[in-house]
Amino acid sequence: MNGKTAAVSMAEQIIGLLDQIDRVHYSQPLSIFNGATLGQHFRHIFDFYDCFVKGLPEMKLDYAARERNPMIEKDPAYANEAFSRLLPYLSELEEERDMSVRAHFDQDKGPLEHTMLKSSVGRELMFICDHAIHHLALIKVGWKWVAPGADLDENLGVAPSTLAYRKGHQAPNDQA
Numbered sequence: 001m002n003g004k005t006a007a008v009s010m011a012e013q014i015i016g017l018l019d020q021i022d023r024v025h026y027s028q029p030l031s032i033f034n035g036a037t038l039g040q041h042f043r044h045i046f047d048f049y050d051c052f053v054k055g056l057p058e059m060k061l062d063y064a065a066r067e068r069n070p071m072i073e074k075d076p077a078y079a080n081e082a083f084s085r086l087l088p089y090l091s092e093l094e095e096e097r098d099m100s101v102r103a104h105f106d107q108d109k110g111p112l113e114h115t116m117l118k119s120s121v122g123r124e125l126m127f128i129c130d131h132a133i134h135h136l137a138l139i140k141v142g143w144k145w146v147a148p149g150a151d152l153d154e155n156l157g158v159a160p161s162t163l164a165y166r167k168g169h170q171a172p173n174d175q176a
Contacts (some may be wrong), residue, residue: 003125006094006160007049011083011090012131014045017139017156018080025146026076032145033138039073041139046072047080052128053089055099061124062102062114081095095122135161 001009021038029035033135047066055061072079099121102114137157143150 003095003122003129004090006129007125008087010089010129011049013084013156014042014132015080015135017136018042018067018076018083020150021076021143023075024079025143028146029075030142030145033142037073038139038146039076039079040143042057042076042079043069043073045135046079046086048128048131049086051082052124053086056089056093056121057119059097059099060102060116061099061119062105064114080094090125093125094122095120095125097121099124130148130159133157 004061026039026042027037029037033041047068048063051061051063051066068083072082097120099119100116100122101119103117104114140152142155143152
């Protein structure tokens with residue numbers, strides 16, 4: 001699987017999850033998240049995909065320039081539509097193309113200073129997928145917190161490399 005296929009597959013998985021969750025659980029502040037919501041995690045994943053897509057015309061990314069649309073974190077149907085709108089942009093990419101990524105390393109409270117780093121479309125696709133996997137792992141924890149009986153894929157939020165490792169190191173009687 002290449003980066004664009006992985007990014008599309010990840011977005012489609014997220015769209016499927018958004019179809020399963022009700023608005024109340026989606027926007028409910030969770031103590032396990034220090035008051036954050038499942039919707040905020042979905043919105044955060046979306047923001048990184050959105051920054052990637054918005055950076056494509058000039059091949060310049062700035063992940064700190066996130067829109068943080070509150071509707072995406074409050075309404076799973078709205079979030080579903082937002083993710084669905086990104087899919088066409090992800091399917092026709094040339095992974096070898098160079099990109100620049102604005103990196104913000106300064107932690108001061110003043111204006112953000114930045115450095116431009118060289119990257120590629122493929123590398124950034126890998127990043128947004130890895131970032132999504134990380135947040136999906138958190139979403140799975142929060143979802144089980146609000147809906148203990150929820151039927152979630154046990155591999156949700158697990159990196160492909162971990163799944164491959166588990167498969168290769170599974171004992172004959174091991175079901176995990």
